[in-house]
Amino acid sequence: MNESDFPEDTTFGVIGICGANCNLVARILKDRGFDVIGTDMSSGDDCRFKKSLEGYDIEVFYESHPEEFFEKADYIIPPISLPKTAEVFDIIQEKNIPVLEVSDIIDIFKVNKPVFGITGTNGKTTTTTLLKKIAYDNNIAPVEHNLEKMQGNAEYIPILQSRLNGDVGILEVGTFGVPGTIERIVGNSELTSGLITNITPDHLNDLGGFMEYAHVKAEFIKGLAGKQLIVNGQDPTIMGLLRELNFAGEIITFGVDEMPVGVASKECVCGKTIDVKEIISGSGYYLCECGLTTPQLDYIATNINLKNRTFELHTPEEKLEVKMLLDGIHNVYNVVGVIVAAHEFLKLPYDKILESIATFGGVSGRMEKVATIGEKDVVVDFAHNPAGVETVLREFKKLYGDITTVITISSESGAEGDLEIFNKVLEFSKYIVPASSASQKIASDKISECPELKEKIILNHGVDNFVKKGTLGATFDEVQEGINQALNLDCNKIVAIGEAATKFKKCVNNL
Template sequence: MNKNDTFGVIGVCGANGNLIARILKQRGYNVIGTDLSFKKDCRFAKSLEGYDIDVFYGKTPEAFFKKSDYIIPPASLPKDSDVLKNCDKPILELYDIIEMIKPEKPVFGITGTNGKTTSTTLLKKIAYDNGIKPCEHDLEGMQGNAEFIPILQSRLDGDVGILEVGTFGVPGTVGRVVKNTSMTGGVITNITPDHLNDLGSFMDYANVKAEFIKELDGKTLIVNGQDPTIMGLLRELDYKGEVITFGVDELPDSVGMKECVCGREIAVKEIISGCGYYFCQCGITTPQVDYIATNVDLKNRTFDLHTPDEKLTVKMGVDGLHNVYNLIGVIIAAHKFLDLPYDKILPSVASFTGVSGRMEEVAKVKGKDIFVDYAHNPAGVETVLKEFKKLFGDFTTVITVSSESGYPGDLGIFNSVLKFSKFIVPASVASHKIAIEKLEDNPKLNDRIFLNHISDFKKTGTLGASQEEVRDGLIKALNLDCEMVIAIGEAATKFKSVIFEL
């Protein structure tokens, strides 16, 4: 292969095809593309602008094959398809591109059950603020934390790769991302139950996250030391790299049970859901962490951070104790991975106001403040609502969630909503079913649970409600005697435009 070769990419309107075309073009190769979609329907056409890539939309003409020296089809295209049947050019697979082009930059990953997106976004902001350019996938509307997107993203232009690493509940996904990006270090925010429908048990899910630890063995991990699952996996896997731990010095306000890696159920004196002070007979116990936050003042958004060398005063632009954890992990990562002094990091932390859809104040309607939050698993919902209760007092929760852990996850979410909310409006089919069960068991809840109109909407992943159901749920919530409304779940963030309509 040489720089005069032309690569023909089939399916440039798909995520992988789009990224492959841009990677090859950035490396100086000639690239042409084709897609059955017309340009107006091409989801990622905007990210191809400025790349000087000729694209045949709506068809794959003979000229496409004549101009190409190599053909790169999407993985989903059968080898005996009509498009490839008469192709006489060498065909390259996705993994051929991955092998052919390496990241050639430092790559760091952020994984965990909750807090990944916030942490990744903040670490990128710190990089940008200091003249360091992270590679970006630029796929509009795509979170891009799993499958092959992070792997391909790491090969795009940039000074550094800062990748959010998810699972989608599929074993092998995390390990594949770490391995194929030549990752040199990472952050683990927490590990709490999720994707149980796909993986069966909490420890099955934890072991998928453990692929991050296995593949980074001998390198550097920044971890929440107050999470017994993370610390247990590090021990079980005999991790031999550098481990930097962090935590928060706060009094626990609840006790939760969590499965230990040894199989026992252990009590966790929780600071946030699933994290705090713990001890198991197998020897897993809360360590003396390397970085610890003290004097946390959520009202004034400040805390002191004790590092191994000095004490820092940190000002936050976001709310919540869970975000104190997120911020500490990022501050350490910026210092360790980006090699920045703290005085170059803290101004970015202070000016960071969060990620769209995470504790996001959207509007004031009828004098009531409306927030949305993407929380979609039991630990995430409990953590967010606990923080809302501390910060704001009474609120109404509109539930748009359908848990990826099925009924147990939906029940856990509903129980957390019931624990912290003044009023509840179940706007998803899953939450509506549980609400009916709760009302049958305890009719006294009639003055707290207000059933919503539910259609025949079919859930997709964690998207548990339709736009109409979200709108109806918000209208019902706005008519209740409470000055604050929070809509939780993927549907709440996806359809938040209905708030402006109201």
């Protein structure tokens, strides 16, 4: 069945329109010019994504599935989660209304625009948001899922988002560590090109090891076979996977020319251990016994001045003077990747790209200053895996000197990830306030092993046994109490890290 098989006056009935997937399906069908009606057992006040339906002429029946809904619908689209034993299917069968699954919508209504995907362990959201800003600034409309308070970088959301109205698709492509997720997104979103920021350990509790996780990310490379791929060439994992998979498309590499901050080991795709002279965690200069080495980069940032937030970028055509509002060497990587994507994918001239970058203040929850209380600045950052924590805290320490770190994380890699994160925090912080139950347990163990750490690790007596949800490791009250304790310490820079810190950042209003 094709889109053209449906008469223009077809009416699609969408059940569960207050849910993410069916909300997107309803908007796709309306964008394509069809009549759409919806129903949901939620009330109008409780409809989570009601706001995204504003501007769409869609009649919605709340709190029931009335007879009128079935009388008007030529086709019914139920939510993926609705069991086939549900009573509503008896009504559909009795009235002999054809059913289309969400997967049918994806198969029938094809992507009708160029689509760019962004994946990686760290930096995806900043990179995606900045690239979209550049597009908007140049009158190019990227598709937006507009699902309030939802990141929407995995499962069906990017796939459906790519089918909404817009000039281009710019999609953040994530995974919860589930093999096949990225493969489905890349294929069903019909990506024309993409970017990989980095690949560092994450989701290891689900996958068993770093290379298992890396090969989940490699689905992005496989999906873009024969197409264009922009990559951080200083990440040996990315470059090793490209070689292992014999990627035949166009590869564009980028990186930075900066002094390494240390040497760390990373597993190579060949099975050996490779030493990386790190510029940021997991990326830098490397040479493995198997011959894998840092390539000559197509785009490279030099003369980086983090204090002034400037650098020079050597491109294949010319040298650019770049001014940004973002802090940290990790954001130099992000900005360079975006410049490449904006030039290569959006086909914009460098001067237009640089104008947008110079006015980009960052993403909420990423190195975000939320308050100054007394003389103490409180900053939150979403960092939630060891590499992200190391990169962010190293940059904070470089910029501000002594810092107090409030930990609200519960690692998706389990106890091993929690311990690695704590050790990174221990390395870069003057004081540590563990605000999550996971970090509190590690803190107690550390103090038992080394009582001298009691001066550095300030136990948060407000921590309970909150059960983590993904990377949400602390409650509102625990975050508030953790920041409150940090305010009483002899340190003027407080960094609260983790999903809970960014989600509950308004707790500072009570302080």
